[in-house]
Amino acid sequence: MRLLPALAFALLLSASTVHAAAPDHAKPTAGKPEHSGFELPPFPKDAHVAQSVTVDGHTLKYTATVGSLPVRDEKGKKIAEVVFTAYTMEGKDRPVTFALNGGPGASSVYLNFGAIGPKKVNFGEEGDNPSDPAALHDNPGTWLGFTDLVFIDPVGTGFSRSLVDDKQTVTDFYSTNSDIHYLSRIIYDWLVKNDRLQSRKYLVGESYGGFRGPRITEYLQTQLGIAMNGVVLLSPYLDPGASSDGNVSPLPWMLTLPSIAAANLEREHKLSAAAMAPIIDYTRTTYAQTLMKGRSDQAATEAMIKKVTELTGLDPVFVKRSGGRIETQAYLREIYRAEGKLGSRYDSNVTAWDPFPFAPHQQTGDPILNGIIAPTTTAMVDFVTRIVGWKIDARYNALSYAVNRMWHEDNDAQQGSVKQLREAVANDPGLHVLIAHGWDDLSCPFMASVLIVDQMPAMGDPARVRVKEYAGGHMFYARPDSQAQLRADAMKLFGLR
Numbered sequence: 001m002r003l004l005p006a007l008a009f010a011l012l013l014s015a016s017t018v019h020a021a022a023p024d025h026a027k028p029t030a031g032k033p034e035h036s037g038f039e040l041p042p043f044p045k046d047a048h049v050a051q052s053v054t055v056d057g058h059t060l061k062y063t064a065t066v067g068s069l070p071v072r073d074e075k076g077k078k079i080a081e082v083v084f085t086a087y088t089m090e091g092k093d094r095p096v097t098f099a100l101n102g103g104p105g106a107s108s109v110y111l112n113f114g115a116i117g118p119k120k121v122n123f124g125e126e127g128d129n130p131s132d133p134a135a136l137h138d139n140p141g142t143w144l145g146f147t148d149l150v151f152i153d154p155v156g157t158g159f160s161r162s163l164v165d166d167k168q169t170v171t172d173f174y175s176t177n178s179d180i181h182y183l184s185r186i187i188y189d190w191l192v193k194n195d196r197l198q199s200r201k202y203l204v205g206e207s208y209g210g211f212r213g214p215r216i217t218e219y220l221q222t223q224l225g226i227a228m229n230g231v232v233l234l235s236p237y238l239d240p241g242a243s244s245d246g247n248v249s250p251l252p253w254m255l256t257l258p259s260i261a262a263a264n265l266e267r268e269h270k271l272s273a274a275a276m277a278p279i280i281d282y283t284r285t286t287y288a289q290t291l292m293k294g295r296s297d298q299a300a301t302e303a304m305i306k307k308v309t310e311l312t313g314l315d316p317v318f319v320k321r322s323g324g325r326i327e328t329q330a331y332l333r334e335i336y337r338a339e340g341k342l343g344s345r346y347d348s349n350v351t352a353w354d355p356f357p358f359a360p361h362q363q364t365g366d367p368i369l370n371g372i373i374a375p376t377t378t379a380m381v382d383f384v385t386r387i388v389g390w391k392i393d394a395r396y397n398a399l400s401y402a403v404n405r406m407w408h409e410d411n412d413a414q415q416g417s418v419k420q421l422r423e424a425v426a427n428d429p430g431l432h433v434l435i436a437h438g439w440d441d442l443s444c445p446f447m448a449s450v451l452i453v454d455q456m457p458a459m460g461d462p463a464r465v466r467v468k469e470y471a472g473g474h475m476f477y478a479r480p481d482s483q484a485q486l487r488a489d490a491m492k493l494f495g496l497r
Helices: 109-116 166-172 176-193 208-224 251-267 273-296 298-312 316-321 328-334 367-388 401-406 418-427 446-454 480-493
Strands: 047-055 058-072 078-088 096-100 148-153 201-206 230-234 341-343 351-353 432-438 465-470
Touching: 047 367, 058 176, 058 367, 078 166, 078 176, 096 109, 096 176, 096 208, 109 148, 109 201, 109 367, 109 480, 148 176, 166 176, 166 401, 176 208, 201 208, 208 230, 208 418, 230 480, 251 273, 251 298, 251 446, 273 298, 273 446, 298 316, 328 341, 351 367, 432 446, 432 480, 446 465, 465 480
Parallel strands: 096 148, 096 201, 201 230, 230 432, 432 465
Antiparallel strands: 047 058, 058 078, 078 148, 341 351
8 A cells, every 4th residue: 555645555544635646755753653662562473374365266384473573683682573474385495475554554464465465455446434344354366375474564553563663663663764775674584484495486566566676676685695587566655755846747647647537438338458548658658758848838728627627537627727737636636526425535436425525636545545443453453363373462564654744764765666666576587477457557557657657668478567457446355356467467477377
């Protein structure tokens, strides 16, 4: 997930007022983390339980493990404890996949119980309610059939905790580079602890976890001596700078227009890759050129406004007053204004009632974010404490706003992770990368990744890095068909199809 300021996705959900949505990596305000940490009771020993899941008519028997790994400073002092959930099966030469969500401030429960873990809880689709039973059921889209899975909760998320004071916690864990360094070491330590250094290794990162993905991959390659065989980036946040400078650059508007058009096609039951192809072409040609011309070509501007109206299904007066530049949060109110509802930034066709429809700006949190905390928290705490038996008396942070508020960006954060993506692919001709997006996602729109990958050198085989779109939004895997397609594409990445 990817957070927004005062909203953070992955801390993404906020009950605070939302004006123009800002990126989740924005400068934080002062705040206290959930664990400022002295005299904390020790964590339990790792706990294990035997389970099974039925996928495609086959029963998979596996061991679920909940445990922790220490983080130590340069003097060997333990400064944090990172909790992981692992699913492993018997069998020779099984790969292992490490999974991280984003935020910053999100636990890995969304990938675990939503996307690729063996069990699933319903959330993120139109019609899902926070009060629905948070019952786990077999996940038909799990990757466990072809890889062991390790879900990592960064410090301050899930049950993971810092053992140093607030100021030192920000330095050691809540900044761009330190985050990459200690999480990479956690991956290394898990491999060593479990005698898995010789296994094939994969990494999955969602949203800000997609920002982490290339950086962790490159750091493991060059600093810790661990090479990933493949990387899957789900709804990744790769280039923060791409969505800035909307006053002059056409890029911010180019990134979101195709996703808004995709949502409109979906409402008309016409969404397909074939239908999107001319829209993508229009966006990167005529639309971009017209925005760059500005008022110097009024005829082109009028034609562009007419075209944008047609693509988005919005009121032509609204589009004209917006100059054909559709601001995300304004669109999410406008498209459902007649119904008294709001669309979600993470899937604009998932809606909720607007409790303040006459306010000049959106006054409530995002529809998806407001609905995912309860089911994921209830399901995960019950799973950890009752089913697996890892008994702990602590709050579980599915989304920690405190972490997001305290997050510190290092100087290179605005450069994103495209540099590290290129370097990791260049370093290892055997590395393959799948970048997966939902058509309707306005938080991390697919068009950004399309443009990023098109600018990369081929480096031998251009198919080693590819972008794939699916029906749905930021968590497109909430939709069964899209989840099944993602699983099939992941199997290709693993060399199975």
